[in-house]
Amino acid sequence: MKVFILITGSEFVNGLKLEKNSLFIAREAFERGLEVNGIGIVGDDMYQIQYFIKMALDKSDILIVSGGLGGTQDDLTREAIQEAIGVHLIYDREWLESIKKTLKDQGRALTDEIKKMARLPYGSKRIENPVGKAVGFVKILDDVNKAVVAVPGVPSEMKPMVKKAFEMLGFKEKLKRSHIFRTFGIQELEIDEMLKDIDGVILNSSPKGVDIFVTDREAFFLKNKVDVIRERVGDYVYTEEDIEMEEVVGRLLKEKGLTVSTAESSTGGLIVSRLVNIPGSSSYVMAGIVSYSNEAKINILGVSKESIKKFGAVSDQVAREMAEGVRRLTGTDISVSDTGIAGPTGATEDKPLGLHYIGYCDGEKTEVHRIVYKGERNDVRLYVSQYALNLIRINIGR
């Protein structure tokens, strides 16, 4: 079964907004074993929308349109579908009544604009909107055995309605068609070289590491591929779930009953902020000190003035004293620290742009890693925060 996804919205073709709905819809289709054979994005233009609808119905079995179901004059999807498939629009009486009731409870009147949102092509099945007023629909074209689905563009409405539409079309069940490995500490090129004999592998690099997606239409082949990949790159994998490093680390801290604190300079609070991202983190994150100035390093963390003078603020020794200082100050089980030059300025002859010292301390030992990461300021900081979190993972996960 082939699916075509059509997104409407002038903001997308004018380059004013990043279009993200197609990713969600494509993923949902893919996970149900359906093949998306194209995605189209068009402005709020009746001619273009109709053109794409006809083209999509010619090429595909299921057309999913997202956007243009509101009540303004820019919302053209219903009329475009009406024209393209030659079926007139009617009011969904039940839905209209429920809208009226909601409005009445809110003390608001039914306007023509709102009323428009209760229309759907004759003979289609309603997809209830759990959030807003625009009704969605599934219309089966019996003569050609194809289906048109329309859902709003607002993500919180679109997402449950797309799932519902697939269910209505008989594709409720998700298949295991892909697997993710999230790695850190290895380059994309190296992984590419290690896995080049395996097809259906997609690599996605960022300062957080390289994500490996592996896909196969058959569960049996997928499992084989997963086993091979795990054997080859397993040492670098921090999770095989679609979760972030901070969640991996958070689970470990909780499981081991350990508390953590951070002393950050270059990352400016990014490490602690990422740890706090995770619900329930108040049980293991105690505090973070962002000692951006030398005075803060000395006065709050107790880094020695002499160390800064002798080695510089960006040094192995200062990273060490920061990690030890914050652990002492907060009384946590473990702590991490960083000091470095994120750029674009601040480099010297001995200390290149991107140089960072990252410290880890658990009372028994303190270790400091020296790294150099070249890149845009915020990419550097993201990488350093990932490195520090990974350092916790490696140390306490043993």
Next chain:
Amino acid sequence: MKVFILITGSEFVNGLKLEKNSLFIAREAFERGLEVNGIGIVGDDMYQIQYFIKMALDKSDILIVSGGLGGTQDDLTREAIQEAIGVHLIYDREWLESIKKTLKDQGRALTDEIKKMARLPYGSKRIENPVGKAVGFVKILDDVNKAVVAVPGVPSEMKPMVKKAFEMLGFKEKLKRSHIFRTFGIQELEIDEMLKDIDGVILNSSPKGVDIFVTDREAFFLKNKVDVIRERVGDYVYTEEDIEMEEVVGRLLKEKGLTVSTAESSTGGLIVSRLVNIPGSSSYVMAGIVSYSNEAKINILGVSKESIKKFGAVSDQVAREMAEGVRRLTGTDISVSDTGIAGPTGATEDKPLGLHYIGYCDGEKTEVHRIVYKGERNDVRLYVSQYALNLIRINIGR
């Protein structure tokens, strides 16, 4: 002039990767006064790519294809264009020589895969790749007066090459076709109501506020619209540039010669991390204390145990003592603080989910704002950080 953008890559139609290149290309076209009449995204499938190329050349004057110019068997763009427009591929001798030279310098051999990347349709003009080996091209179809442009999918290669292609096609000059207002403290619905008589307005909401894009093909009309919008919503605008709140605040702090520190609980370091995002922030950001636990609030910031006992950690009084405490500890000119319940748990009968107290202190006065923001945990934290930064802006910008 109509432009069609075609993106190739199976990772996009399978929902495994967010497609972002079309946004950049669409924006570049829009800013040059060109109309993008559609965007297509297809997998690495010869038939689909050809179908879209033909369709696009039928509907548009300029087709820009991104992706599929590498040397692997998934890279089909060159062959697809060859078939679709009926022009054979040749080697760009000069480009091939430069590749050979680079490889020689690196001590690598020329493989067939790399060699493929030097091919382009007969009669086309080369677009040099400033980063990688795949050559791009502009091919004018003289008989129909249309153009096909092909560039790689790697963003660092694609971006300069797209700009170059527009230049080669005679669209170097950018027009002033859009203007941005970034607002905070007003709802999207309110703005929509205030600006509903102005066309070409696009609103984009997030926890950081509502961005207003206003567009017009004519500079004169654009200026008129901008003036009207500024008069109506100007009070809520924190910038009319495409920059973040932390940059606005950073510029103000620098201009006024003020230093800042933060005492964060709910935001977990997000405020200070955002401030540190800005290059040069080390001249005004001194330190941030993430006092996530009560002990940290008491021991590091000097919040009184009695206040926490009497009012709770999430209270006006504690936010006040946090702001004053961090200012005292770090000796900065101003400070901000927050304490709240980001969720999903932690709410009580008196203290609903999303309740936050945000403090500001400058030595002369301390003010605390009480807000309730409902939403997903990280959206709440983003909103609170934006609120705190805006509080600095309002206070020191006066």
